[in-house]
Amino acid sequence: MPDKVLVYSRFPKSLMLRIGQHFELLDAGGKPPHEVIAKEDLASVRAMITQGSSLLNGEMMDGLPKLRAIVCYGTGYDGIDLKAAAARGIAVGHSPGANASSVADIAITLMLAAVRRLVVADSYVRSGDWAAAKPSPMMRPQQGMRGRKVGVYGLGEIGRKIAARAAAFEAEVGYFSRSRHDVAYQYFPSLEALAEWCSVLVIAVRAGPETHHVVNADILKNLGESGYVVNIARGSVIDPDALLAALKEKTIAGAGLDVHAREPYPPDELTGLPNVVLTPHVGGHTLESHQAMQDCVIANLTTFFAGRPLAYPVSS
Template sequence: MADTVLIYSRFPKSLMARIGDRFDLIDAAGKPPAETFSPEQLKHVRTLITAGGQSLKSDVMDMMPSLGAIICYGTGYDGVDFKAAAERNIIVGNSPGANAASVADLALTLMLAVTRRILPADQYLREGGWSSAKPSPLMSPQAGNPGRKIGVYGMGEIGRKIASRAAAFETDVAYHSRSRHDVPYRYIDTLAGLVEWCDVLMIAVRAGPDTQHIIGADLLSKLGPQGYVVNISRGSVIDQEALVAALAGKTIAGAGLDVFEKEPQAPDALTAFPNVVLTPHIGGHTLDSHGAMQDCVIANLTAYYAGQKLPYPVVV
């Protein structure tokens, strides 16, 4: 039982197959572990794998008295109660940068889709509007990318890749983060300043208490009626009610969203807007990203059970 690993979050079995070749996995399938396993089974669990955004607090940790390591599948770790983990001498690891390229690709995809009105154009063709020359205001010419101002909020691995991809489209890129980085882009020292400057706000900041609903009605109004917001970070960063109000009032031009305040996201007011492109949190959902994330998980687990330092620890 020394190498028993609890799968805490709900993952497709295919994503755990490689890890299961190396370790004895028991799967809670997203339910509280005590509902699925007996105290006798849980007392032997020394490690668990979680999706970083899922809430993991002290009550869960206390179900496993031998728990020594929480390993996040992916870069995020905002759901983990680090204070509770530290009090119990539990270390936390993640998969830094493993899915950065895939997430950045999706960010640009969302930007292009919403600014070029790809979904309305697809519908216009499918419904016969093009063939019948039916007038449509949604088919009016839109601004192109050359000279477009792209504001990147957060300059970690994902933010850097978004910026480099955006620059390749002949855009003007600037960023805001907690500190200045050695990157070839303009640094704007306030988030409000970045929002006022940009045409498209790309949200790539790490989620936490300090960024909860930081993009609210005031900042959305600063983005303006020609501005777009793209979020591939966490849904908590945007006040979703304020976003809906901004879209309904045409305070902003549109949005591309891969993440939401409550996931999975049920059809609601957001799905009614033709100027909004929505994807079901698939930013890192590519074969190469999953392979890289699994490599990090396996490396962290292997090191822990060997009594070594985690190669990918989270330091907060």
């Protein structure tokens, strides 16, 4: 009989099909498990699958007395109280690097779309303004990528791939990270220094208390009126009020955002600004990324139920 696994977050059923071939899934559909799943079934649950951004605290863990493994679908785990899990003997696993290439691709896509104003250009054609030769200040020539200074905040696996892709566009690349790495890119000792140097700041840092709203009004001011910010990490890294003010007041030139402070509800004012490119957290949403993330989930659950350490544990 397959081992029971609680699906804690809301996932499209298509993403759970492969995993469901290996385990008996108890799908809570994103609702509190005790509201939709029988008490006797939850009492025997030893492992769960969750999105890393879903809030999972000690109180929720206590409601599953036999829980010993939390497996994140994806690389992030910022919603999980790791100290509470460790105190209860619960192992936490994730899918490190599984979607790194796809997320790096969307970062570059957002950067190009923002810098070259592709959304504005698309609207200019569709509206008939181009055919009518109607002048548009948003269609004035902009600096391209050659020689542009791109700063990457966070040089993990995703950050490295972003840096390599940006360099291929003949841009200068610099970075700030918790530690210095043996790479060809220029290192900066602080986020403030990186923002002051670059004209595109790409956020690829892991979310957590230490990075909450770390990109604030001062950082955006350092970026300057010709600067752009691109976020493919977590919405919590940027102060949303400071970002909105910077975009409206043209403290910065624009932004490309795949993640948002309150998903799926970006601020209404943000959606009305022409200097912002918005996508619905689709950085890792490719066939190959989902295949890789599912492989990691299956590997983590398989090793757990075999009595071995998780294949891809979170290292805090």
